[in-house]
Amino acid sequence: MNIKIRWGILGPGTIAHSFVEGLKFVKDAELVAVGSRDLTRAKDFAKKYQIPKAFGSYEELASCNEVDVIYIATPHGRHYEDMLLCLEYNKHILCEKSFTINAKQARKIFQLAREKRLFVMEAMWTRFQPAIFKVKELLARRTIGNLIMMAADLGFNFPFNAKHRLFNPHLGGGALLDLGVYPISLCQYFMGIPDELTTLAWIGQTNVDEICSMTFKYQNGRMANLFATLRSHTPSEAVFMGSEGILKLNAPIYRPTSITIQKPDGRQRFIEAELIGNGYNYQAEEVVRCLKTGRLESDIMPQEDTLSVMELMDSIRAQWGLRYPME
Amino acid sequence: MNIKIRWGILGPGTIAHSFVEGLKFVKDAELVAVGSRDLTRAKDFAKKYQIPKAFGSYEELASCNEVDVIYIATPHGRHYEDMLLCLEYNKHILCEKSFTINAKQARKIFQLAREKRLFVMEAMWTRFQPAIFKVKELLARRTIGNLIMMAADLGFNFPFNAKHRLFNPHLGGGALLDLGVYPISLCQYFMGIPDELTTLAWIGQTNVDEICSMTFKYQNGRMANLFATLRSHTPSEAVFMGSEGILKLNAPIYRPTSITIQKPDGRQRFIEAELIGNGYNYQAEEVVRCLKTGRLESDIMPQEDTLSVMELMDSIRAQWGLRYPME
Missing domain, CATH: 3.40.50.720 (NAD(P)-binding Rossmann-like Domain)
Structure with a gap:
C-alpha cells in the first residue's frame, strides 16, 4: 500500500x-x-x-x-x-x-x-529524535548506574515587548508554557510524575513568569531540578545523574545531537546521535506511521503524557497564583 | 616585621x-x-x-x-x-x-x-581562590551582561553507612551542611540574600537529607537554583546566566581552576585561573594577613556572610521540618 x-x-x-x-x-x-x-x-x-x-x-x-x-x-x-x-x-x-x-x-x-x-x-x-532514544537505551543499560537526579533548563534573553505573545498573558505567555515545557516533558518522559513539587517564579510587569524554577520529588528517592527563563541565556542542557556517573544531553535541549557520559574517575565518552533532516521530521513520521496503521495515539507521545505535563504546569502555576485571563 | x-x-x-x-x-x-x-x-x-x-x-x-x-x-x-x-x-x-x-x-x-x-x-x-576573584571581575565588567540567574550543585555517591558522619544526624549529617554549603555560599557571595526560598529534600532512613534542592528568588528579578546530594555524582559546577551570555565556573565547584564563557552567538572563551598550592593555602594566607594587621574578621569571608549562609540553611531545614537531635 x-x-x-x-x-x-x-x-x-x-x-x-x-x-x-x-x-x-x-x-x-x-x-x-x-x-x-x-x-x-x-x-x-x-x-x-x-x-x-x-x-x-x-x-x-x-x-x-x-x-x-x-x-x-x-x-x-x-x-x-x-x-x-x-x-x-x-x-x-x-x-x-x-x-x-x-x-x-x-x-x-x-x-x-x-x-x-x-x-x-x-x-x-524532541521526544522523537535519535538522541532521546539513545538516552533511554543508555539509562536502561545502567551506563550511569541508578538514576537519582535530573536537571534541565532552557532560556533565552528575549527583548521585553509587552505586546509580544511571550509576554502577553492573553496568549498564554511566560517562560513556563513556552520554554519550560521542554525540560518538564523531558523529565516526565524519563522520571515520570512527581509526588511532590515546589516552584518559584519571577512574575514580570505583564503578569507572566519571566523566570520559573521547579523542583520535583519522587517517592522512589529521585529528584529533579528544572528551570526556564525569557530573561537570560542558559546552558539549555539536560543532565542525568546516577550512582555511577553523569549523562549529559548536550545543548540545545530541544534538538540534541550528542551525549556526554562522565564517569566518577574522570573518564569521558562522547556519543553522537545525529539528526536526519531538521529534527521536525521525526514527529511527522510518527503521525504518518500511526495514521497508516489506524492508531489513535502515539506510544512515544501518548495523550496521558501530554495530560501529565499539562497537569504539572497547572500545579506549578497554582503555586504562583498565576491564572491566564481566559481561564 | x-x-x-x-x-x-x-x-x-x-x-x-x-x-x-x-x-x-x-x-x-x-x-x-x-x-x-x-x-x-x-x-x-x-x-x-x-x-x-x-x-x-x-x-x-x-x-x-x-x-x-x-x-x-x-x-x-x-x-x-x-x-x-x-x-x-x-x-x-x-x-x-x-x-x-x-x-x-x-x-x-x-x-x-x-x-x-x-x-x-x-x-x-573556595572563596579565596583565583577563579572566584576572576568571576567577580568578569561579572563586574559585564562580560555576560546583567546577571539574571545562577545554578550550582555538588554531589557524590557515598556508600550508605548509617554510622558515618554524613548519614548521622547526631553529627549534623546530610547533603545540605556537608555539600550544599558550597553552592549556597557561592550564591550568597555573588547574588546576596534571597527574599524568598523554596526547597525540597529527600530524607533518608537515618533522618538526614540525602538529596536537597533549593530555589532562591531575589527582589531585583534574579533567581538561583541549587542542589546537593550524597546519592549521585553531579556536574559539580556553577553557571552564571546573564542577558548577554553564560559564565561557567568549571568543575569542581570547590576548587575551580577554569572558567568558560559562552556568548549567545556560540563563541566560547576558556579562561584559566590556576591555583598555586593545593587551594587551601589561600584561606590560610587571609588569616595570616588579618592577624598581622590586627583585623578581627575577613573582608572576603565576613562573619555576616557566614551568618547569612547559616540562616539560609536554617530556613531550608525548617521547610523540610528537619532538626538535629542536639538542637
Whole structure:
C-alpha cells in the first residue's frame, strides 16, 4: 500500500516553516493545504513551498476534504479553539506545544477525539529524535548506574515587548508554557510524575513568569531540578545523574545531537546521535506511521503524557497564583 | 616585621592533612601543635608533618601558649563546642564549614569572639581562590551582561553507612551542611540574600537529607537554583546566566581552576585561573594577613556572610521540618 497522508498547516508562522522543511524528509506525506486568517500570508506560504491550496480562514482549511491531518502551529493560547475546529471537521491533529493552556482544555480535546476516533498528538518533536532514544537505551543499560537526579533548563534573553505573545498573558505567555515545557516533558518522559513539587517564579510587569524554577520529588528517592527563563541565556542542557556517573544531553535541549557520559574517575565518552533532516521530521513520521496503521495515539507521545505535563504546569502555576485571563 | 603566625590543628582528620599541605605555601605561618582526642593519632600526624607538639586532648591544644590561631577540622556537629573551647583560651580561629549546626550557634560564637577581640573565620576556602576573584571581575565588567540567574550543585555517591558522619544526624549529617554549603555560599557571595526560598529534600532512613534542592528568588528579578546530594555524582559546577551570555565556573565547584564563557552567538572563551598550592593555602594566607594587621574578621569571608549562609540553611531545614537531635 502506498497511500500518502495529506497534511494541512494551520497558522503559517515561524514554526510552520521549520515543520514544512522537516516534512520534506517524511515518506508518504504530502502537503496539500495551508490556512491563515490572512489570505495573503497563506498564499505566500503556499507559493514558497508549492502547496496546492491556500485558505484565508482556519475553517476553510479544517473543512477541506483533501486534508487528512492538520498541523496546528498557532500560539498555544489559540490551540484549544483551533483543535476544536479541526475535530469538528473530523481531522486528525498534530498540535504544537504547549498543547493547551491548561489540563482541562487538554482533557476535553482528548475526550472529543476519542469519541470521534480521531488521532491527536502533541508536537513534542524532541521526544522523537535519535538522541532521546539513545538516552533511554543508555539509562536502561545502567551506563550511569541508578538514576537519582535530573536537571534541565532552557532560556533565552528575549527583548521585553509587552505586546509580544511571550509576554502577553492573553496568549498564554511566560517562560513556563513556552520554554519550560521542554525540560518538564523531558523529565516526565524519563522520571515520570512527581509526588511532590515546589516552584518559584519571577512574575514580570505583564503578569507572566519571566523566570520559573521547579523542583520535583519522587517517592522512589529521585529528584529533579528544572528551570526556564525569557530573561537570560542558559546552558539549555539536560543532565542525568546516577550512582555511577553523569549523562549529559548536550545543548540545545530541544534538538540534541550528542551525549556526554562522565564517569566518577574522570573518564569521558562522547556519543553522537545525529539528526536526519531538521529534527521536525521525526514527529511527522510518527503521525504518518500511526495514521497508516489506524492508531489513535502515539506510544512515544501518548495523550496521558501530554495530560501529565499539562497537569504539572497547572500545579506549578497554582503555586504562583498565576491564572491566564481566559481561564 | 617578620613575625610568624603560629598555628594549631584541632582534629587530625582527612581535611587537616589537606590543610597542612596547603599551609606549606603560606608565608609567615608556622605549624606548632596538633590536638586529637587520641594521643596516638596526634603523634602520628605531628610526626608526618614535623610538628613540634602533639596533644591527646583539644583542651591541651587550646591552652597551649605557643599557639596563636587554631584551625578546627572536626565534623561540623562538633564545631560549636570546639570553638567555645578555643575562645575560652583566647585563641583566634579558622573553622571548617559548615561553620556550625545552625545560625544560633554561629551568632553566639561571633558575639563571644567580638567581646574577647578574637579573630574568627569560616574556612570557606573556595572563596579565596583565583577563579572566584576572576568571576567577580568578569561579572563586574559585564562580560555576560546583567546577571539574571545562577545554578550550582555538588554531589557524590557515598556508600550508605548509617554510622558515618554524613548519614548521622547526631553529627549534623546530610547533603545540605556537608555539600550544599558550597553552592549556597557561592550564591550568597555573588547574588546576596534571597527574599524568598523554596526547597525540597529527600530524607533518608537515618533522618538526614540525602538529596536537597533549593530555589532562591531575589527582589531585583534574579533567581538561583541549587542542589546537593550524597546519592549521585553531579556536574559539580556553577553557571552564571546573564542577558548577554553564560559564565561557567568549571568543575569542581570547590576548587575551580577554569572558567568558560559562552556568548549567545556560540563563541566560547576558556579562561584559566590556576591555583598555586593545593587551594587551601589561600584561606590560610587571609588569616595570616588579618592577624598581622590586627583585623578581627575577613573582608572576603565576613562573619555576616557566614551568618547569612547559616540562616539560609536554617530556613531550608525548617521547610523540610528537619532538626538535629542536639538542637
